[in-house]
Amino acid sequence: MPVRFTPAFYWITSFAGWLIVGCQPPTGAPFSAGYDYFPLQPGQYRIYDVTEHRYALTSAPVTRTYQLREVTGLAYTDAAGQVAYQLHRYRRDSETAPWQPDSIWSARLVNNEAIRTENGRDFIKLMFPPGDLLTWNGNRRNGSEPDELMLRNSGQPYRVQDKEFGETVTVLAQTDSTLISKKKRIEVYARQVGLVYAEQTRLYFCTSSPDCIGKNQIDYGIQQVYSIRSFGID
Structure with a gap:
């Protein structure tokens, strides 16, 4: 006599399968999930041109490029038993200078x-699947004050220097601009490449005397811009 399976059986087995694969995004995950905005492939590299402006009230701004x-x-x-990847970071002052070790960070994909x-x-740099107005707390896993992030321009093209990326997502941090400080952060990710552009501003204005309050006179701070120069797989 053939065995008949009830609808409940199919629901239970499907749920069990979801539990098995739910801890990590599956290999070859659907394109629509957007995991390829944050690729983690051994040997993949990205080189960025970085410009820094450092400010101090008592001296002229200092600009550095590397x-x-x-x-x-x-x-x-x-x-924690999760699959992760080391990110080996190197730095040099010019294109002709040798690379010097800078730091080792890491990255992983856990659920979404x-x-x-x-x-x-x-x-938490990105959430999946990406979509406009998606929001999350980027500091949820480190216990710091909440860092409210919002995703915009999902699937839109973006140009960095002479490179055009067909599909990108933009992550915006909450902009904080007051009489005493200005904070701004933008990150742009491209499919199959990862981070292609980042901009961060942290400026603190003079409040030491009535003559400078409210005049956006920078006491100290930093502005950084990362623009992707090249990428590939070694």
């Missing part, structure tokens, strides 16, 4: 979160 290279290492299992560990702290 290049940063980031290479994805082999997969490993972290202390792209997590990047920078200097021992976890930051």
Whole structure:
């Protein structure tokens, strides 16, 4: 006599399968899920042109330019039993200078979160699937004050220097502009490439005397711009 399966059986087995694969995005995940905005492939590299402006009230602004290279290492299992990848970072002052080791960070994909560990702290950089007005707390995993992020321009083209990327997403941090400070942060991710542009501003205005309050006179601060120069797989 043939065995008949009830609808409940199919629901239970489907749910069990979801539990098995739910801890990590599956290999070859659907294109619509957007995991390829945050690719983690061993040997993949990105080189950025970086410009920094540092400000101090008692001296002229100092501008520095350099290049940063980031290479994805082999997969490993972290202390929480999750698959992660080391990010080997190198720096040089000019295109002709030799690369010097800078730092080692890491990254991983857990459920619908792209997590990047920078200097021992976890930051949720992206959420999946990406869509306009999607919001999340980028600091939820590190215990710091909430960092409210919003995703915009999902699937839109974006140009960085002489490179046109057909599909990108833009992550905006909450802009904070007051009489005493200005904070702004933007990150743009492209399919199959990852981060292609980033801009961060943290400026603090003079409040030491009535003559400078409210005049946007910079006491100290920094502005940084990362623009992708080249990328590929070694």
